[in-house]
Structures are given as C-alpha cells and as structure tokens.
Amino acid sequence: MDEKNVLEIRDLHTSFFTEKGVVRAVNGVDLNVPEGKIIGLVGESGCGKSMTARSVMGLVRYPGKVESGSIRLDGKELTGLKDQDLREVCGNDVSMIFQEPMTSLNPVLRVGHQVEESLLVHHKVNSRKEAKQEVIEMFNHVGIPEAEQRYSCYPHELSGGLRQRVMIAMAMICEPRLLIADEPTTALDVTVEAQILRLMKELCEEHGMSVLLITHNLGVVAEICDEVYVMYAGRIVEHASVFSLFDHTSHPYTKGLLSSIPRIGKNPEYLHTIPGIVPNLLHLPEGCPFSTRCDLALERCRKELPELNAVGENHECRCFEAIKEG
Amino acid sequence: MKSAVKRVISMIPVLLGVMLLIFIMLRIVPGDPVTVLLGEHYSQETIDRLTAAMKLDRPLLEQFISYVLGVLKGDLGISYVSKRPVTMMILQALPYTVKLALMAAAFAWVIGLFAGIIAAVKENKIPDRIFMAFSLAGVSVPVFMSALLLQYIFAFRLKLFPITSDGSILSMLLPAIALGWNSAGSIARLTRSSLIEVMQADYIDTARAKGLKRRSVIFGHALKNSLLPVITMMAIQLSSMLSGAVITESVFGIPGIGRLATTSISNRDMPLLQGTILFTTVVIILGNLIADLLYSVLDPRIRSQM
Ligand SMILES: Nc1ncnc2c1ncn2[C@@H]1O[C@H](COP(=O)(O)OP(=O)(O)OP(=O)(O)O)[C@@H](O)[C@H]1O
Ligand SMILES: [Mg+2]
Numbered sequence: 001m002d003e004k005n006v007l008e009i010r011d012l013h014t015s016f017f018t019e020k021g022v023v024r025a026v027n028g029v030d031l032n033v034p035e036g037k038i039i040g041l042v043g044e045s046g047c048g049k050s051m052t053a054r055s056v057m058g059l060v061r062y063p064g065k066v067e068s069g070s071i072r073l074d075g076k077e078l079t080g081l082k083d084q085d086l087r088e089v090c091g092n093d094v095s096m097i098f099q100e101p102m103t104s105l106n107p108v109l110r111v112g113h114q115v116e117e118s119l120l121v122h123h124k125v126n127s128r129k130e131a132k133q134e135v136i137e138m139f140n141h142v143g144i145p146e147a148e149q150r151y152s153c154y155p156h157e158l159s160g161g162l163r164q165r166v167m168i169a170m171a172m173i174c175e176p177r178l179l180i181a182d183e184p185t186t187a188l189d190v191t192v193e194a195q196i197l198r199l200m201k202e203l204c205e206e207h208g209m210s211v212l213l214i215t216h217n218l219g220v221v222a223e224i225c226d227e228v229y230v231m232y233a234g235r236i237v238e239h240a241s242v243f244s245l246f247d248h249t250s251h252p253y254t255k256g257l258l259s260s261i262p263r264i265g266k267n268p269e270y271l272h273t274i275p276g277i278v279p280n281l282l283h284l285p286e287g288c289p290f291s292t293r294c295d296l297a298l299e300r301c302r303k304e305l306p307e308l309n310a311v312g313e314n315h316e317c318r319c320f321e322a323i324k325e326g
Numbered sequence: 327m328k329s330a331v332k333r334v335i336s337m338i339p340v341l342l343g344v345m346l347l348i349f350i351m352l353r354i355v356p357g358d359p360v361t362v363l364l365g366e367h368y369s370q371e372t373i374d375r376l377t378a379a380m381k382l383d384r385p386l387l388e389q390f391i392s393y394v395l396g397v398l399k400g401d402l403g404i405s406y407v408s409k410r411p412v413t414m415m416i417l418q419a420l421p422y423t424v425k426l427a428l429m430a431a432a433f434a435w436v437i438g439l440f441a442g443i444i445a446a447v448k449e450n451k452i453p454d455r456i457f458m459a460f461s462l463a464g465v466s467v468p469v470f471m472s473a474l475l476l477q478y479i480f481a482f483r484l485k486l487f488p489i490t491s492d493g494s495i496l497s498m499l500l501p502a503i504a505l506g507w508n509s510a511g512s513i514a515r516l517t518r519s520s521l522i523e524v525m526q527a528d529y530i531d532t533a534r535a536k537g538l539k540r541r542s543v544i545f546g547h548a549l550k551n552s553l554l555p556v557i558t559m560m561a562i563q564l565s566s567m568l569s570g571a572v573i574t575e576s577v578f579g580i581p582g583i584g585r586l587a588t589t590s591i592s593n594r595d596m597p598l599l600q601g602t603i604l605f606t607t608v609v610i611i612l613g614n615l616i617a618d619l620l621y622s623v624l625d626p627r628i629r630s631q632m
Contacts, residue, residue, distance in 0.1 A: 057534075057535050058534075059531050059534060059535060083540070087537040087538070087539065088537060089537070090534070090535055090536070090537040091535060091536035091537035091538075092537055095535060095536070096535045098528060098531065098532060098535075100528055103527065103528040103529065104528045104529055104531070104532045105529055105532065106529040106532070106533065106547050106551070107529070107551065107625075107626070107627055108550045108551055108554075108624070108625060108626060109547070109550075114532075117533075117536055117538065117546075118536045118537070121536060121537055121538055121539075121542070122537060154626040154627070154630075156626065156627045156630070157630065167532075170532070170536070
C-alpha cells in the first residue's frame with residue numbers, strides 16, 4: 001500500500017487492570033486509515049472496537065490503559081504524548097462522534113455553545129461572534145434546519161437525528177484530518193441512519209477527510225466504506241477492500257457475520273447464527289481466539305495463534321485454513 | 327411559569343393543615359393554659375373569667391377559625407408570659423436568626439463546595455481522604471458538641487471571641503461555624519459524589535474529545551450538572567437554619583427564633599409556641615419551593631416543562 005496513511009496503528013495493546021485480572025480489550029491491533037478513505041471497523045459487541053478508537057483519542061478510562069504500541073496521526077506519534085500536547089490534536093486534527101446522541105451532549109449547555117467550544121479552544125476564530133457565525137454555517141452544512149434558532153437550543157429540545165447532526169457539526173467544525181465515528185447511527189432509525197451516512201460520505205469527499213467508521217452493521221460497511229477491518233476478541237482477524245471482503249470472504253468468523261445478516265427472500269428460520277459465545281477476555285483461549293467457535297478448527301488452531309497473512313490482493317486474514325486456500 | 331404559580335397555591339392547604347395540627351396538638355398536651363398563666367392560688371371565679379376572656383370556653387372549631395383569621399391579619403396572639411404580641415417577638419428575634427443563618431450558610435457553602443470539588447478532582451488521593459475525613463466528622467459530630475467545643479477553645483481558652491453573642495459579626499462567627507459545620511460536611515459529600523458521578527457521563531468524553539483542558543471540562547461541563555442536587559440541598563439547609571437554631575442559639579445566648587421556641591416550651595407559652603412553629607413551617611415550605619424553582623431555573627430540561 002503506497003498511499004499516504006492519516007492514521008497508523010501498530011501493535012496496539014489496551015488493557016483493563018481489574019480486580020479479577022487483566023482484560024485485554026485491544027490485543028495487538030494493526031490498522032491503517034489512508035487519506036480520504038472511509039475505513040470500517042466491524043465486530044461483535046465487546047470485541048474492542050470502541051477501545052481502539054478511545055485509545056487514539058486518549059479517552060481510555062481508569063482502570064484501562066494503553067499499554068504498548070504506536071498510534072501515528074499524519075506521522076506524529078500520539079502514544080506517550082503529554083496531556084497538553086494530545087489536547088491540541090484532539091478535536092482539531094482528529095475528532096470523534098459517539099454512539100449515543102442522547103447522552104453525548106451536555107444537557108445543561110446550549111448546543112451552539114458546545115459546538116463553538118472546539119473553535120475557541122483551538123483558536124480557529126478571533127471572537128465569539130465569528131464563532132457563532134461559523135457554527136450556524138456548519139449547522140446549515142450538516143442539514144440542521146433553522147440553524148439560527150437551533151444554535152440556542154438545549155439538547156433535549158432536539159430529536160435524536162438532529163442531535164447526531166450536532167455531534168457531526170461539532171466533530172467537523174475544526175476540519176479534522178480524521179473523523180472517528182463510533183457507531184454513529186446505531187441509536188437512530190433506519191431512514192435517519194441513511195441520511196446521516198450519506199452526509200458523512202459527502203463531507204468526507206468534500207473535505208478530503210478520512211473516516212474510521214465503527215459499526216457492527218455490515219450493510220453500512222457495504223454501503224459507504226472503502227476498506228474493512230474485522231475485529232474479534234481484541235484482534236484484527238481480517239482486513240480487505242470492501243469488494244474483496246464480500247467476494248472472497250476468508251475468515252470463518254467473517255463468513256459467520258455475513259451469513260447472519262437477514263436477507264429479503266430468504267427464509268428467516270434459516271437465519272444463521274455463529275454458535276458458541278465470545279470468549280472471556282480475561283481467560284482467552286490459547287491459539288486462535290475463534291477456535292472455540294469455529295467449525296474448521298484443527299489441533300493446530302487451539303495451540304498456535306495464526307498471523308495476519310496476505311490471502312489475496314489487498315486482503316489479509318488471520319486463519320491457517322484461509323492461508324492454505326489462498 | 328404556570329406551574330410555579332400552581333406550586334405556590336398548593337402551599338395553602340398545606341399551611342392550613344399544619345396550623346390545624348399545631349392547634350390540635352397544643353390542646354392535647356396536658357396542662358391548662360389558664361392555670362399556667364395564673365400560677366396556683368387563684369379562685370375558680372378568676373379562672374373562669376380568664377378562660378372566657380381567652381375564649382377557651384368556645385367550641386374548638388370556633389377557636390381555630392378565629393386563630394386562622396388572626397394569622398391572616400398578622401396577629402399571632404399575645405404571649406402569656408411577656409404579654410407582648412407574638413408577631414412582635416418573632417420580628418424582634420428574626421434579625422439575629424437571619425444573621426446567624428446567612429453566616430452559617432455562607433460558611434457551609436464555601437467550605438463544603440471547595441472541599442467537595444477538590445475531593446472529587448483528587449478522587450482517592452490524599453486531599454480527598456483528608457477532606458472526606460473532615461466532612462465525616464462534620465456530619466457526625468452533633469451541633470451541641472461542636473458548639474461547646476468551639477466556645478471552649480476559641481472563646482474561653484484563647485479568648486479570641488466573646489463567649490456569648492451580642493449580635494455583632496465577630497460574636498456571631500463561632501455560632502455560625504458551629505451551625506454550618508454539619509451542613510458543610512453534607513454539602514462536601516454530596517458535591518463530591520455528584521461530581522464523580524457526572525464525570526463518568528458520556529458528554530464528559532465528548533468534552534474531552536474536543537481537546538478541552540481538564541479544568542474547562544470540570545468547571546465548564548461537569549460542575550453545573552453536578553451542582554443541581556447540591557443546590558436543592560443548600561436551599562433546604564438555609565431554610566432550616568432560618569427557621570431557628572435551637573441548640574446553637576442556646577449555647578451562645580443568641581436571642582433568635584430558636585430561643586423563642588425553647589422558652590415558649592419551658593413556659594408553656596402556647597401562643598408563642600404556636601407562632602414560632604408556624605413561622606418555622608412557613609420558612610421550611612418556602613425553602614423547599616425555592617429549591618424546586620431554582621432547580622428548574624438551572625436545569626433546562628425541567629425549565630421547559632414549566
Ligand atoms: N471499565 C472496564 N473494566 C473492564 N473491562 C472493560 C472496561 N471497559 C471495557 N472493558 C472491556 O473492553 C472490551 C472492549 O470494549 P469495547 O467498548 O471496545 O467494545 P465494542 O467492540 O465497542 O463493543 P460495542 O459494540 O458493544 O460498543 C469489552 O469486552 C469489555 O469487557
Ligand atoms: Mg463500542
């Protein structure tokens with residue numbers, strides 16, 4: 001891959017040091033976000049998607065900690081950065097949208113103020129008046145009707161879709177290089193979801209911004225992503241361009257995910273589910289973490305962790321079987 | 327604002343109920359007011375005459391109605407002991423109580439908020455432990471003890487303050503601290519727990535993700551949310567202080583509402599007791615009302631429902 005990467009994550013380990021033991025939420029993740037691309041990160045609940053994103057933003061809460069690895073934004077190393085230096089990057093070069101539009105905005109502050117704060121703290125404007133002007137412009141831009149009135153609304157006065165648009169406005173206002181969207185549409189209904197996704201794609205194309213889109217919805221991935229990373233129990237198990245992922249699905253886990261999407265015309269009684277449960281991150285099995293649920297698991301899979309190996313052009317997979325085939 | 331008016335109107339039946347309760351209670355307690363008033367060696371004739379003059383021979387309902395009508399006109403009756411209007415006596419005692427309450431509240435709020443915020447910011451670190459140990463002492467030491475202790479150390483031993491209060495600011499300092507001590511402790515604890523809880527909220531992550539300084543996150547985003555319950559507590563505390571601090575006023579000899587209440591009880595001075603209880607009730611009800619209104623002014627979610 002010769003294109004320039006906005007975000008490069010190498011061998012990231014983020015763990016929670018709890019009383020019961022060390023929870024390895026992110027267990028050696030490698031991930032690239034190339035310039036101007038929308039990259040999907042998918043996986044079941046609890047596999048460490050949000051923690052990967054939070055590690056970038058320095059938002060991992062106690063007792064969690066980024067243990068080791070490298071996170072580079074435009075070549076600049078973010079791990080080990082002093083709080084103050086990281087703050088200059090966050091909200092400015094990289095910003096984040098959270099899953100819950102209902103609770104992600106401060107209930108006692110006007111939404112306009114909350115958006116304008118980013119501008120003020122990163123010294124993008126000279127006066128509050130100028131800031132307000134820009135916020136209203138941005139509200140118009142992200143499709144918030146009656147932007148001027150909405151500026152002085154409180155979050156509870158807006159619908160979920162509007163609040164998520166406010167969140168997008170907040171994330172976009174400093175024109176970041178990278179936008180991390182953590183399940184931005186999970187809490188919204190389907191029509192609003194489509195609108196928000198379209199908006200994100202437009203903004204991305206317009207501003208040359210890159211997006212890391214976290215979701216558990218492969219339909220969303222197919223719709224707007226360029227590349228996908230599939231995550232399982234803290235590790236990347238498959239990485240491919242969207243076409244390659246859907247056409248030459250390699251990892252048994254990804255196959256399971258794909259066949260569990262309900263399709264029109266198929267008998268829902270045969271809706272596939274992946275057998276077994278996600279392994280406990282406190283006691284990860286030896287070998288491949290998916291081996292406990294995998295139909296194809298061999299003796300070797302239970303003893304040895306496969307590497308992430310190329311199985312095709314721009315397609316990597318962490319599975320002994322897949323490598324043989326590929 | 328409509329519901330604010332509704333709230334005020336809804337106070338009327340509460341007040342009437344309280345008046346009725348006080349009225350009945352004071353008629354149930356043993357001891358005939360007339361004999362209390364006269365002492366022992368009086369003829370039956372004198373007693374009858376006085377009973378009639380005080381309308382104590384009338385049906386209870388009539389007595390109650392005339393009492394309520396009097397209250398509406400600001401007439402709380404005449405004290406049996408001092409023979410002065412109860413309203414006058416309360417108005418005279420009020421400035422002392424108000425001064426004491428305001429000073430105590432100011433002390434409690436400043437110390438309580440400061441300690442609570444620092445403790446929350448330094449959660450589980452040394453400053454937190456120190457402040458929380460103090461506030462535990464604050465909420466668990468009874469007022470009479472802190473009052474006597476302060477008086478003994480700072481007034482009697484060190485002679486920094488007068489032992490009894492004459493109403494001057496200086497002489498009110500010790501009583502204010504004694505009275506505010508408890509409240510400071512509970513404010514500190516509530517502020518701490520509320521701020522720690524709010525710091526876990528999603529919107530705090532949003533604020534941090536914007537690149538705001540920790541200080542701006544705490545003061546600009548967390549504090550206003552975490553103070554909502556604290557402010558309610560403050561308003562209720564202030565109203566309870568304003569309604570008279572019986573123990574503190576006795577220890578430091580302050581002639582406030584609390585003192586009126588204690589003397590009226592020991593003298594069986596029914597009109598005075600009735601008057602002070604009614605006053606206390608009104609202040610407490612008002613305090614709760616103001617707490618609710620304040621809450622709704624500060625919380626836009628509730629404001630929009632009003
Ligand atoms: N405070 C904590 N203490 C211990 N473990 C934690 C804590 N917070 C998160 N984890 C662990 O980190 C793992 C990864 O969590 P994360 O939020 O990244 O999952 P996710 O992939 O985003 O899931 P979802 O789709 O539900 O959002 C979880 O399995 C959870 O057990
Ligand atoms: Mg998540």
